[in-house]
Amino acid sequence: MSLFDHTIKQLEEKLHNKEITVEDLVNESYTRIKEVDDQVHAFLTLDEENARAKAKELDASEATASLFGMPSGIKDNIMTKGLRTTCASQFLDNFTDPLYDATVVQKLNKEQTVTIGKLNMDEFAMGSSNENSSYNPTRNPWNTDHVPGGSSGGSAAAVAAGEVLFSLGSDTGGSIRQPAAFCGVVGMKPTYGRVSRAGLVAFASSLDQIGPITRTVEDNARVLEVIAGHDAMDSTSANVEVSKYTEALTNDVKGLKIAVPKEYLAEGVAPEVKESVLEALKVYESLGATWEEVSLPHSKYAVATYYLLSSSEASANLARFDGVRYGVRSENADNMIDMFKNSRSEGFGPEVKRRIMLGTFALSSGYYDAYYKKAQKVRTLIKNDFDKIFEEYDVIIGPTTPTKAFKVGENTDDPLTMYANDILTIPVNLAGVPGISIPCGFTEDRLPIGLQIIGKYFDESTVYRTAHAFEQATEHHKKRPQLGGAN
Amino acid sequence: MADISKEQVKHVADLARLAVTDEEVKTMADELSAIIGYAEQLNELDTEGVEPTTHVLDLKNVMRKDEPKEWITHEEAMKNAPDQQDGQYRVPSIMADN
Numbered sequence: 001m002s003l004f005d006h007t008i009k010q011l012e013e014k015l016h017n018k019e020i021t022v023e024d025l026v027n028e029s030y031t032r033i034k035e036v037d038d039q040v041h042a043f044l045t046l047d048e049e050n051a052r053a054k055a056k057e058l059d060a061s062e063a064t065a066s067l068f069g070m071p072s073g074i075k076d077n078i079m080t081k082g083l084r085t086t087c088a089s090q091f092l093d094n095f096t097d098p099l100y101d102a103t104v105v106q107k108l109n110k111e112q113t114v115t116i117g118k119l120n121m122d123e124f125a126m127g128s129s130n131e132n133s134s135y136n137p138t139r140n141p142w143n144t145d146h147v148p149g150g151s152s153g154g155s156a157a158a159v160a161a162g163e164v165l166f167s168l169g170s171d172t173g174g175s176i177r178q179p180a181a182f183c184g185v186v187g188m189k190p191t192y193g194r195v196s197r198a199g200l201v202a203f204a205s206s207l208d209q210i211g212p213i214t215r216t217v218e219d220n221a222r223v224l225e226v227i228a229g230h231d232a233m234d235s236t237s238a239n240v241e242v243s244k245y246t247e248a249l250t251n252d253v254k255g256l257k258i259a260v261p262k263e264y265l266a267e268g269v270a271p272e273v274k275e276s277v278l279e280a281l282k283v284y285e286s287l288g289a290t291w292e293e294v295s296l297p298h299s300k301y302a303v304a305t306y307y308l309l310s311s312s313e314a315s316a317n318l319a320r321f322d323g324v325r326y327g328v329r330s331e332n333a334d335n336m337i338d339m340f341k342n343s344r345s346e347g348f349g350p351e352v353k354r355r356i357m358l359g360t361f362a363l364s365s366g367y368y369d370a371y372y373k374k375a376q377k378v379r380t381l382i383k384n385d386f387d388k389i390f391e392e393y394d395v396i397i398g399p400t401t402p403t404k405a406f407k408v409g410e411n412t413d414d415p416l417t418m419y420a421n422d423i424l425t426i427p428v429n430l431a432g433v434p435g436i437s438i439p440c441g442f443t444e445d446r447l448p449i450g451l452q453i454i455g456k457y458f459d460e461s462t463v464y465r466t467a468h469a470f471e472q473a474t475e476h477h478k479k480r481p482q483l484g485g486a487n
Numbered sequence: 488m489a490d491i492s493k494e495q496v497k498h499v500a501d502l503a504r505l506a507v508t509d510e511e512v513k514t515m516a517d518e519l520s521a522i523i524g525y526a527e528q529l530n531e532l533d534t535e536g537v538e539p540t541t542h543v544l545d546l547k548n549v550m551r552k553d554e555p556k557e558w559i560t561h562e563e564a565m566k567n568a569p570d571q572q573d574g575q576y577r578v579p580s581i582m583a584d585n
Contacts, residue, residue, distance in 0.1 A: 097567055099559050193544050206542050235549040236542070304526040315503060322504075324576050326567035336581045341506040353505055357496070357515055358522055360503040371526060376539030378529050383540055415518060416525055432543030 002162045003028045005480075008070055008219045011165070015063055022069035022114065025165070026055040029071040029116045032163050036483045039144050041136040042158035044076050045084045046117035054114050065112035067226060073158045073167040076118040077125055078102045078210065079199040083115070087201050088133040089123045091327050091347030102199020103234065104168060104210050104227045111226050116164050120154030123349045124318065125175055125203045127151050128421045131412055132351045139408070140182060141481040142447050146405040149179030155213045156183035160481055166214045166223055170200055172207045173306050174400075174425025177437035180213055181400035181450020184439045184479065186220045186467070187213045189425075191458050192432035193238035195224075196231030202317040204310035205236070207429040216477060217438060217468040221245035224460065240458050248461035249468040254288035256466060257393045263299040264398030264424055273399045276441035276449045281397065283473050289466075291397070296385040301378050302427040303419055307355075308362050308375035309430075315359030321347065354415065379430050386431040390456045395466050399424055400437040400450035424452060434460050438467045439476040448476075489523035491516050 003011065003025060014020045030048055037043055051071070058069050074080055077087045079102045086092040101109065108115070122132035130138040130153030138153040140146040141161040148157040152169030156179035159167050169176040171189035180187025188211040195210045202208060212223035225246065230239040260281065265274050281291050323329035323343030330342035348356070362371040389396060401424060411418045428435040433454055440451035451470070455463035471477050496516045500507045507515065561574060570577040 094569075095567060099563050099567075193546075232551065236544070236546065238544055238546075298532075301529055301532065304529055307522065308526055308529075319504075323569060324578055325564075327569070329569035333579055336578050337504070338506070339579050340504045344504055345506040348505075354515070354518060356503050356505065357499055357519060361491070361495075361499045361519060361523070364499060364502060371523070373539055374529050374534065375526075376541060377534035377537040378532060379540040380537050381532065381534070383543060416521060 002032070004162045004165050004215070007216050008067065008165070008222050011070070012063070012068070015069060022055040022058040023052070025069055025071050026051050026114055026116070029164055032161070036141070036161050037163065039139060039483060040141055040157050040161050040163070041138045042120055042154040042161065042163055043073070043117045044086060044088065044120050044135055044154070047083050047115055051114050051116055058112060058114070065110070067108065067111040067113045067223070070113045070166065071116045071164050072108060072113045073116050073119045073155060073164040074105060075121055075152050075155045075167065075169050077121060077170060077201040078105060078168060079201070080105055080115065080118065083118065085118065087124045088121045088135055089347065089349070089352070090134045091321050091344070094328055095326055100199065103196035103231045105199065107227050119152070119158055119167060122151035122153070123352050124201070124314070125151040125170055125172055126314070126351050126355055128174070128178060128418055129406070129411065130154065131408065132349060134349050140405050140447070141483055142184065142405070143445070146407055146447065147182065149182035149405060151175040152187070152213065153179045156180050156185055156187060159183070159185045159213050159215060161483055162480070166212055166219055168210055168227070169213050170208055170210050171429065172204050172310060173429050174422040176211045176213060177400050177425050177435055177450065177452060178422060180437040182405035182448065184448030184476070184481070185213055185215055186217055186436065186438050186477070187211065188220050188224060188436045188460070189428065189434060190224060190228060190460055191238070191434045193236055194228050194434070194458065194460065196229070196234040196237045198231055198233035204313035205317065206313060207310055217464055217471050218246065218249060220436070221249060221464045238458070243461045245461055245464050248465045250465060251469050251472055253284060253466060253469045256284070256289035256395065258284060258289055258291035259294040259389050259393035259396045260291050261296040261299065261396060261398055262293050263296055268423070269399060269402045270404065272443050273401070273403060273449055277397070277399050277451060280440045280451050280470060283470055287469055287473060294389055294393070296389065296427065298378065298381045298385050299423070299427055302382055302430060303423055305375045305378045305382065306422070306426040306430060307358065307419060308371050309379065311355040311359035312362045312372050313359070315356045315363065318352070318356055351415070382427055383431045386427070386433055394462055396454040398452055400452040401425070404443045404447040404449060428454055433457055434463050436463050436467050438471060440470070440474070441476060442479065489520050489527060491520045491523060
């Protein structure tokens with residue numbers, strides 16, 4: 001049994017009773033990483049020396065902070081002062097000395113977590129499989145022939161493989177929830193504006209959110225309590241009070257009104273996924289909740305809307321990578337414009353270039369109204385669909401992904417097939433509401449299936465309560481992948 | 488079906504400050520045509536009179552007081568630079584030699 005089979009609360013007790021030390025927890029991480037990370041490739045950079053020093057320091061001090069001594073992994077698009085931050089891009093391969101910590105990292109540090117290292121991802125968070133990492137792509141701990149999902153594939157795989165207790169990911173169109181589903185862990189995308197984006201390398205600023213990935217709903221709620229909140233450094237962060245999410249875990253869903261969009265169980269959703277979700281709804285019925293079929297009629301337009309909007313925003317955000325102030329500069333240029341062009345072309349991978357091209361096209365003169373503005377209007381229709389459902393229901397439930405984790409290489413030929421993977425997660429980002437993925441079953445070949453629970457704006461409490469009640473009534477979250485090593 | 492020409496790809500690549508090979512131009516023309524073609528399904532929807540959503544929260548301009556405060560030092564700002572001289576970022580020539 002791994003120490004990370006315990007919850008934060010249990011580990012806190014063990015620390016308090018002197019059964020374990022922070023050094024033991026940190027040791028658990030690095031031992032496990034040495035055992036399995038040559039198969040999983042979850043980490044891009046380790047911070048072992050500092051982490052071990054911090055563990056010693058914490059062991060000599062009094063435990064007062066709320067995540068005292070908890071080993072965490074940070075997605076590599078979140079800035080960590082003095083710790084290499086690459087976004088899994090060759091462009092930032094030499095970015096070894098970032099100047100500041102992202103607000104979320106400052107908040108974790110304040111609560112005395114220990115950062116174990118930086119986690120692999122699709123380059124600049126663009127992708128659904130981790131195959132767009134410009135380093136060794138992460139593999140699924142449940143079966144290393146399969147992808148872990150993306151873009152926060154490293155963040156989900158590291159938690160599933162028992163390499164860290166929790167991790168942070170970022171979610172623009174499903175990048176926390178989809179890998180959480182594929183790796184059988186709990187991943188939360190909070191309401192847009194709930195968590196500060198200051199220090200998150202921007203992909204699509206109107207959609208990006210940082211959130212926690214954990215093994216249990218309770219731990220997830222606990223980490224969100226720490227990282228959520230208004231931040232003067234992010235003008236889009238919301239000045240809305242942060243609830244005590246852990247206090248929402250009452251196990252009581254009697255009378256809860258669940259909406260199940262028919263579009264989320266339609267053609268294209270694998271039968272085993274659909275069955276698993278219907279089973280989950282039976283569990284909710286047995287717990288006293290009710291569900292009804294509803295419609296989110298504009299769902300089928302979400303993928304097109306998303307790719308136009310997110311790529312447009314990305315094309316503007318990624319303009320900062322010019323090879324002047326940081327990052328890699330091309331050696332092959334004798335004037336400045338060629339230096340920009342060659343640095344970018346040598347530093348960015350194919351998917352990043354594709355999206356910059358798509359976004360630049362959609363924003364260019366003569367096409368702006370037809371593509372970008374049209375997509376913004378459709379975004380309004382998609383948001384209205386959610387608003388209407390939430391007038392009557394407490395949560396929306398469906399699958400997180402249409403299928404189980406696919407095989408490495410299976411979807412790389414056609415960008416559109418890869419994009420379709422995110423059809424059930426994208427609408428949530430477009431509307432800006434919170435959504436979580438929790439394990440709700442396994443396929444015959446023992447790959448995890450994820451249940452998605454979507455809530456009202458800033459009502460993460462109800463999402464967590466709903467997720468927790470199901471988790472406590474089932475055993476899925478207790479299953480572990482069979483990797484090599486002691487676990 | 489949208490048809491994005493190689494000339495358009497070259498123009499967009501120039502706007503995006505990307506250097507592209509002839510082969511890439513061809514691939515990108517095909518891929519962008521397919522993606523834009525797919526996106527044209529949005530034209531099925533009547534969006535007459537629908538307000539565009541740029542942002543989901545009801546936020547107005549967020550202002551703070553314009554007060555100087557400690558941030559990073561000059562030295563720190565330079566330390567990740569690929570090339571520098573006399574405390575400034577060094578880049579290739581901007582104007583052609585005549």
